[in-house]
Amino acid sequence: MSNPALLALLHTLVEAGATIAFALSGLLAAARKRLDAVGVCVVAGLAAFGGGTLRDVLLDRRPFFWVEHAGWLWGLLALCIAAMAFLRARHFAPTERAMQWPDALGLGLFGASGTQLAVAQDLPGIVAVLMGVVTATFGGVLRDIVCNEIPTALHDHRPYAVCAFAGGWVLVAVHHAGLPPGWGLLAGATTATGLRVLALATGFTLPRWSSAHSPRE
Amino acid sequence: MSNPALLALLHTLVEAGATIAFALSGLLAAARKRLDAVGVCVVAGLAAFGGGTLRDVLLDRRPFFWVEHAGWLWGLLALCIAAMAFLRARHFAPTERAMQWPDALGLGLFGASGTQLAVAQDLPGIVAVLMGVVTATFGGVLRDIVCNEIPTALHDHRPYAVCAFAGGWVLVAVHHAGLPPGWGLLAGATTATGLRVLALATGFTLPRWSSAHSPRE
Amino acid sequence: MSNPALLALLHTLVEAGATIAFALSGLLAAARKRLDAVGVCVVAGLAAFGGGTLRDVLLDRRPFFWVEHAGWLWGLLALCIAAMAFLRARHFAPTERAMQWPDALGLGLFGASGTQLAVAQDLPGIVAVLMGVVTATFGGVLRDIVCNEIPTALHDHRPYAVCAFAGGWVLVAVHHAGLPPGWGLLAGATTATGLRVLALATGFTLPRWSSAHSPRE
Numbered sequence: 001m002s003n004p005a006l007l008a009l010l011h012t013l014v015e016a017g018a019t020i021a022f023a024l025s026g027l028l029a030a031a032r033k034r035l036d037a038v039g040v041c042v043v044a045g046l047a048a049f050g051g052g053t054l055r056d057v058l059l060d061r062r063p064f065f066w067v068e069h070a071g072w073l074w075g076l077l078a079l080c081i082a083a084m085a086f087l088r089a090r091h092f093a094p095t096e097r098a099m100q101w102p103d104a105l106g107l108g109l110f111g112a113s114g115t116q117l118a119v120a121q122d123l124p125g126i127v128a129v130l131m132g133v134v135t136a137t138f139g140g141v142l143r144d145i146v147c148n149e150i151p152t153a154l155h156d157h158r159p160y161a162v163c164a165f166a167g168g169w170v171l172v173a174v175h176h177a178g179l180p181p182g183w184g185l186l187a188g189a190t191t192a193t194g195l196r197v198l199a200l201a202t203g204f205t206l207p208r209w210s211s212a213h214s215p216r217e
Numbered sequence: 218m219s220n221p222a223l224l225a226l227l228h229t230l231v232e233a234g235a236t237i238a239f240a241l242s243g244l245l246a247a248a249r250k251r252l253d254a255v256g257v258c259v260v261a262g263l264a265a266f267g268g269g270t271l272r273d274v275l276l277d278r279r280p281f282f283w284v285e286h287a288g289w290l291w292g293l294l295a296l297c298i299a300a301m302a303f304l305r306a307r308h309f310a311p312t313e314r315a316m317q318w319p320d321a322l323g324l325g326l327f328g329a330s331g332t333q334l335a336v337a338q339d340l341p342g343i344v345a346v347l348m349g350v351v352t353a354t355f356g357g358v359l360r361d362i363v364c365n366e367i368p369t370a371l372h373d374h375r376p377y378a379v380c381a382f383a384g385g386w387v388l389v390a391v392h393h394a395g396l397p398p399g400w401g402l403l404a405g406a407t408t409a410t411g412l413r414v415l416a417l418a419t420g421f422t423l424p425r426w427s428s429a430h431s432p433r434e
Numbered sequence: 435m436s437n438p439a440l441l442a443l444l445h446t447l448v449e450a451g452a453t454i455a456f457a458l459s460g461l462l463a464a465a466r467k468r469l470d471a472v473g474v475c476v477v478a479g480l481a482a483f484g485g486g487t488l489r490d491v492l493l494d495r496r497p498f499f500w501v502e503h504a505g506w507l508w509g510l511l512a513l514c515i516a517a518m519a520f521l522r523a524r525h526f527a528p529t530e531r532a533m534q535w536p537d538a539l540g541l542g543l544f545g546a547s548g549t550q551l552a553v554a555q556d557l558p559g560i561v562a563v564l565m566g567v568v569t570a571t572f573g574g575v576l577r578d579i580v581c582n583e584i585p586t587a588l589h590d591h592r593p594y595a596v597c598a599f600a601g602g603w604v605l606v607a608v609h610h611a612g613l614p615p616g617w618g619l620l621a622g623a624t625t626a627t628g629l630r631v632l633a634l635a636t637g638f639t640l641p642r643w644s645s646a647h648s649p650r651e
Contacts, residue, residue, distance in 0.1 A: 030371075036423045038378045039371030042358075053275075058487075060496050062277050070341035084424070124504035141476075141580070146358070148367045150582045154464075154473030161472045206470045207518070247588075253640045255595045256588030259575075270492075279494050287558035301641070363575070365584045 007181060012069065018106030023048035023076055024099050026143045027083050028092055033147050041080045043143055048076060051139035055114050055131050059121060100200060108193030111136035111164030112185045115171045120181070129168030136164040136192070157205040159195065167192025224398060229286065235323030240265035240293055241316050243360045244300050245309055250364050258297045260360055265293060268356035272331050272348050276338065317417060325410030328353035328381030329402045332388045337398070346385030349405070353381040374422040376412065384409025441615060446503065452540030457482035457510055458533050460577045461517045462526055467581050475514045477577055482510060485573035489548050489565050493555060534634060542627030545570035545598030546619045549605045554615070563602030570598040570626070591639040593629065601626025 026047025030040040049066050056064050066072055087095065114135025118128035137153045137160060144151040153160050171188030175181070198204070243264025247257040266283050273281050283289055304312065331352025335345035354370045354377060361368040370377050388405030392398070415421070460481025464474040483500050490498050500506055521529065548569025552562035571587045571594065578585040587594050605622030609615070632638070 033367060033372065035367070035372045036374040038423065039368075042371055042378075057274060057491060058498070060277075064275070067340060067344050070343050073343045073347065123501060126504050126507045127501050130507065145362060145579060145582075146368065146371070148362075148365065148582065150467060150469070151473075151580065154476055154580070155467065155469045157470040161476075206472065250584060250589065252584070252589045253591040255640065256585075259588055259595075274491060277494075281492070284557060284561050287560050290560045290564065362579060363585065363588070365582065 016069075016072065017102075018109045019048045019072065019076075020079070021099055021102035021106045022051075022110075022139050023079055024083075024095065025103065025140065027080065027087070028096055028099075029143055029147050031083075031087070031089075031092065035147075037080075037084060040084060041077065043146055044080050045073075045076055046146060047139045047143040049139065050142040051110060051135045051137060052114070054138050054142075055117070055135045058134065059118060059131065061117070101197075104193050104196040104200065107136050107160065107164055107196050108167055108189035108191070111167050111192045112171055112188035115168040115188060116181060116185055119172060119175050119184070125169070125172045125176075128172055129165060132168040132171070132188070133161050133164045137161045159199040159204060159206060162206070163192045163195040163199065166195055233286075233289065234319075235326045236265045236289065236293075237296070238316055238319035238323045239268075239327075239356050240296055241300075241312065242320065242357065244297065244304070245313060245316075246360055246364050248300075248304070248306075248309065252364075254297075254301060257301060258294065260363055261297050262290075262293055263363060264356045264360040266356065267359040268327060268352045268354060269331070271355045271359075272334070272352045275351065276335060276348065278334070318414075321410050321413040321417065324353050324377065324381055324413050325384055325406035325408070328384050328409045329388055329405035332385040332405060333398060333402055336389060336392050336401070342386070342389045342393075345389055346382060349385040349388070350378050350381045353409070354378045376416040376421060376423060379423070380409045380412040380416065383412055450503075450506065451536075452543045453482045453506065453510075454513070455533055455536035455540045456485075456544075456573050457513055458517075458529065459537065459574065461514065461521070462530055462533075463577055463581050465517075465521070465523075465526065469581075471514075471518060474518060475511065477580055478514050479507075479510055480580060481573045481577040483573065484576040485544060485569045485571060486548070488572045488576075489551070489569045492568065493552060493565065495551070535631075538627050538630040538634065541570050541594065541598055541630050542601055542623035542625070545601050545626045546605055546622035549602040549622060550615060550619055553606060553609050553618070559603070559606045559610075562606055563599060566602040566605070566622075567595050567598045571595045593633040593638060593640060596640070597626045597629040597633065600629055 023044045026044035027040060029047070030043040033039075035043060049064075049072075052065050056062070111132040113132075115128045115132030118131040123131070140153050141151040144153075167188040167190075170191040171184040174184035174187050240261045243261035244257060246264070247260040250256075252260060266281075266289075269282050273279070328349040330349075332345045332349030335348035340348070357370050358368040361370075384405040384407075387408040388401040391401035391404050457478045460478035461474060463481070464477040467473075469477060483498075483506075486499050490496070545566040547566075549562045549566030552565040557565070574587050575585040578587075601622040601624075604625040605618040608618035608621050
């Protein structure tokens with residue numbers, strides 16, 4: 001599991017799998033805002049690649065995932081064209097429900113891979129965990145900003161970023177225990193995805209701002 | 218045309234010409250939102266330099282255009298002060314119509330120069346084309362995000378980014394045919410500007426999302 | 435004052451002091467928008483570190499302040515948790531008034547430190563001043579964009595960015611006079627903070643767009 005080539009392949013597979021679920025969330029958001037064909041591709045692309053790209057800008061890593069594996073840009077384009085041709089409004093709600101599970105997988109996988117990359121650069125634990133959270137959530141944040149909405153991840157009181165946060169700390173702990181990176185990736189991704197699935201199943205919500213009972217405006 | 222110094226000069230002229238049309242689009246957007254003097258300069262600056270700067274961050278190129286040619290920042294400042302002093306509300310609509318043509322020129326020139334820079338770094342074709350599109354359109358996207366609007370380029374169903382996309386592929390094809398860079402720049406810019414002018418003249422619109430007839434909300 | 439180690443320490447202290455005032459502005463904005471715990475931390479973090487991070491991305495400086503001094507991320511987290519537990523809605527308005535003065539200090543300190551870093555890279559005066567303005571104001575701009583508002587700094591007609599702009603030019607002038615960097619930092623920060631305090635005390639507003647009397651929409 002500590003073989004560098006195998007680890008690189010694992011990273012690539014991990015990022016690839018999560019990308020499709022995130023792109024679909026962008027597609028549906030663009031459809032709801034009635035964006036045109038360009039808007040659909042841009043928002044799907046931001047949702048899919050935005051988090052990883054922002055992480056790479058912050059870590060000063062080049063080339064980006066979508067430069068090294070440019071085939072994924074073609075895949076995104078094909079996905080957008082297919083969705084515009086075949087996805088009807090009455091399919092939106094079921095699609096969104098169906099995407100919750102690959103999205104939870106993506107949350108764990110993206111978060112763990114982002115944290116792993118930062119840990120490999122010997123960054124402090126909290127910075128590494130933050131990079132995982134950025135990777136997992138900022139695609140969705142950029143998607144919502146472009147769609148002129150307050151980002152869902154910041155105000156729906158559902159645990160999303162906090163799952164990636166918890167998974168990141170598990171990965172950092174495994175790393176400091178001296179175990180091989182593959183184990184950390186697996187443990188971190190499993191923790192984040194597991195917590196997200198648990199939160200979806202139980203309907204758990206984050207604590208509210210203490211002023212909720214005496215609104216100002 | 219393949220002389221490096223001449224090519225660099227051509228690049229500079231190309232970027233300079235397009236910048237003014239883009240800055241004016243930012244000025245008018247800021248005026249419509251009643252921003253103050255700072256807001257006018259920031260939005261005009263984002264519209265003018267945002268696309269090229271984002272491209273340079275993504276390609277890891279330094280120094281930025283506006284660092285190397287800092288005189289352009291003075292020019293932008295002068296333009297904003299002059300506009301705030303002399304441009305009245307009744308001039309907005311005519312100004313906007315008059316700017317359509319230099320803006321179409323800017324679309325072609327910025328798009329081709331962005332694609333050319335990426336091609337010179339041996340990036341894959343689709344990435345190079347994407348860089349051209351980012352250069353040509355993200356100034357406007359940032360302008361609209363700061364003004365708290367859904368970006369025009371993503372929802373007005375007019376071909377804008379797709380013109381830069383088409384022009385980029387022409388440039389990439391010329392490059393792969395082994396012709397000098399100047400030819401590619403010329404062919405790419407002409408294609409994008411030509412398509413944009415054609416779209417403006419004919420009122421052509423992009424295909425709509427297939428759910429347009431059965432809205433969800 | 436020109437001792438490099440002392441200067442570095444001064445920089446760190448300067449950035450640290452301003453950070454808390456900026457984080458509180460983010461906290462209050464997030465509270466007003468009823469964001470959840472994640473949103474509160476993200477918006478406070480953007481307000482506190484966003485301007486400096488954007489400056490570092492533009493100047494291609496690494497590591498970021500919050501990577502080198504990761505303890506500040508813990509401090510931010512503690513500040514957010516404490517605020518969510520103890521800050522009640524009836525404390526918002528007084529908190530905001532009380533924060534005006536440390537915020538004015540932060541404006542001067544962040545602006546001067548951003549300009550100083552650019553001057554040390556031998557960038558042109560206007561670019562260095564712009565970097566100071568970005569450092570001092572873009573945390574607030576990002577905070578407002580994420581909260582889906584037109585950034586306050588761009589439309590409230592109160593001098594804020596222009597104070598940092600003026601202070602930056604004072605620093606650049608001191609630098610070109612050949613005086614030690616510490617003097618420039620002090621003069622620039624004092625100018626910006628002093629102008630801001632003066633503007634708050636006198637209620638001075640920026641000139642309005644000349645079309646204000648004949649609105650278009």
